[in-house]
Amino acid sequence: MDGLLLDNHTRDPHAALAEEAALGALLRCWLREVAIPGGHVRAAGPHLTLRVAGTPVRVRVHGGIALRFDGPPEHLAEGRWRPLGLSPLVALVEQELDGGLDGGNEEFAAQVRAGREAVAAILAARARAVPPADPWLASEQALVAGHPFHPAPKARSGDDWPDYAPETHARFAPRLLGVRADLVAQEGDTAALDTFGNAPDGYVPLPAHPWQLGLLAAELRGPFADGRLVDLGPGPRAVVPTSSVRTVYDPGTGMCLKFSLDVRITNCVRKNAWYELRGAVELTRRLAPVFERLARRFPGTRWLPEPGYRSAALGTRLLEGLGVIVRTGPWAVCGPGTTPVLAGALAAGADGVPEAVLARRTADPVAWWGAYVERVAFPVLDAFFRHGVVLEAHVQNVLVGFDAAGWPVEAVFRDLEGTKLVTGRHDLTGVPGGVAAPLSYDAARGWNRVAYCLFVNHLAEVAATTAGTADGVLRALWAVARESLERYVADHAAGLDALAPLTRVLAGAPLPAKANLGVRWARAADRAAGYVPVPNPLRVDAEGERR
Known part of the structure; x- marks a missing residue:
């Protein structure tokens, strides 16, 4: 069988759709960043033919610079156009990019495959889940395929992510920590965080993302052991993850909470750097008059301020890892x-x-x-x-x-x-x-x-x-x-x-x-x-x- 045929697992309908999404994302990246700038694309009727590591690949495209594909990609082999699968396309991309940069990237293929498998898992989970009744939250949780111009838009580390993913219609209760009062780091309006429960005398409540606590388990052993932090158990209510994964909506207060996550999502590890915690409050102060003027000039202009943050002053790693930014929810401003x-x-x-x-x-x-x-x-x-x-x-x-x-x-x-x-x-x-x-x-x-x-x-x-x-x-x-x-x-x-x-x-x-x-x-x-x-x-x- 030809080495560039579709992978066998695509016979499963969820896997087939995931394969299509992953192929489309990688091909769009290749067209935009390599083939078109390099002049390696030729139009022939409704098709574009591009070269990847010397192999002709043919696609049908509409949508202008959005590069939407009609039908599956094909490659030319033995004089015939045949379907092209994701793994062979990744191998071709690696072969060509290896020639341009020293050392290659041994993580790349695994990340692209992980993105594909994540989409398949998301589709399977959505088939069993109930979407939120809130129409805004339904839209937040609709981005199944992710960024259309990223080679691995849904690749996420670890095995726990489906329990916290917006695309799977997840809901979860934050874990409530108590931070010793003399170690609280905070600025601005953090009242929304106090609604997640009472802390013992001498402590201040701090909601935490359960996934993040698992990722920080080693660093947290000492503060839990000596009482700088206390674990107060699950919070009193569930929150709903929005499209960024780490930002959640709290129906109890109508506010959003932007947690840190030491997880790579697309290109970034999604933690709140210490300067971003302080910067959010600083920008909220400075942008309030700007958005007032924008709204007067352009009625219907709104924004979501980030009036406060809270964390624990336990060194930079935990200050950033446990930092939570409070954000106004959209229903409050519409x-x-x-x-x-x-x-x-x-x-x-x-x-x-x-x-x-x-x-x-x-x-x-x-x-x-x-x-x-x-x-x-x-x-x-x-x-x-x-x-x-x-x-x-x-x-x-x-x-x-x-x-x-x-x-x-x-x-x-x-x-x-x-x-x-x-x-x-x-x-x-x-x-x-x-x-x-x-x-x-x-x-x-x-x-x-x-x-x-x-x-x-x-x-x-x-x-x-x-x-x-x-x-x-x-x-x-x-x-x-x-x-x-x-x-x-x-x-x-x-x-x-x-x-x-x-x-x-x-x-x-x-x-x-x-x-x-x-x-x-x-x-x-x-x-x-x-x-x-x-x-x-x-x-x-x-x-x-x-x-």
């Missing part, structure tokens, strides 16, 4: 009759998206999209150009509020870890240097992050799903997006300095796309990820045709 929906669910398809939204998007995609772009893009651009604030508006950091008829009427921005202040635009006097430096980006780096998250990660993915396989509709959506952005410049940005980056985008300059394959292959930190240029769907050629 207007009456408005339902928040995770943008990632809108990009992924229909799962977790309210019926009214699906019906409206299908019935009038162009008008729906026009309203969507204004709600999401205008405040992001204004935050950058007018206020010197970089909002990380990718599809997991934006909730879109819909009215009862399915129209987008609000945009809710969250997760201050990725929010940055443009250097030179803000006075950080008095903020400790170790906190201030990670809060800041220079203007060029900030714009790359804004442009990637907003245009490539967010709008391109939602547009591709809205258009489906209809290329004519996709072109119409991008025409509307361009008109909206031009209206933003005319109505809101006239007279603002430093608009040149947006002007270049409207002139058709390539957009920056994050190079997740490259950073994962190099085993580098996520902050080391570079960008590759991708075609700009807003571009109009000399004859007025959209590219």
